[in-house]
Amino acid sequence: MDFITSILNTIGSGATAYILASRLRDPQTRPNTLAGFQMAESGAVPFLTKLAARATAEGDTWLAEKLTIHAADEQRHGQIFAHGLKQLGKEVKTAAEMKQQSENKSNQAKNSSPFFSKFYRGYEPEALKAENIDWLVFMASTYILEFDASKDFARMATALPMMS
Numbered sequence: 001m002d003f004i005t006s007i008l009n010t011i012g013s014g015a016t017a018y019i020l021a022s023r024l025r026d027p028q029t030r031p032n033t034l035a036g037f038q039m040a041e042s043g044a045v046p047f048l049t050k051l052a053a054r055a056t057a058e059g060d061t062w063l064a065e066k067l068t069i070h071a072a073d074e075q076r077h078g079q080i081f082a083h084g085l086k087q088l089g090k091e092v093k094t095a096a097e098m099k100q101q102s103e104n105k106s107n108q109a110k111n112s113s114p115f116f117s118k119f120y121r122g123y124e125p126e127a128l129k130a131e132n133i134d135w136l137v138f139m140a141s142t143y144i145l146e147f148d149a150s151k152d153f154a155r156m157a158t159a160l161p162m163m164s
Ligand SMILES: [Fe+2]
Pocket: 041, 073, 074, 077
């Protein structure tokens, strides 16, 4: 990453964290924000589980183990946001409902996400499926996405008052 890109990344990431923190702080937007986090975290579990199975099939037990741990982490993160939603008296989607929802709008949702279409510019959706994705593409993109997200969550945590 060059210097300008690095600055833009920091500004962009800070702005994202600020917007998300203010959405969490606002009782009107908090449930949808938490639901978005829950869906993003829990929604990654089937993908990571498929990747773990693929790694096992390819004989890479180390990678399969790491992917299984990652899937369990995402599952747990989803449960944390589900707990937050329950505390607000909101209904929490089950994994099956989420899977159904994501299957219903799989292609258009993925293709219409401006962030992901830019992030994976040049890749066909088919090439990004768990069955096909190049391991290096997966690892590099996961590293970047998770690293940025961890910074966003850390910023949001410091920007937020204690939630009831
Ligand atoms: Fe997560």
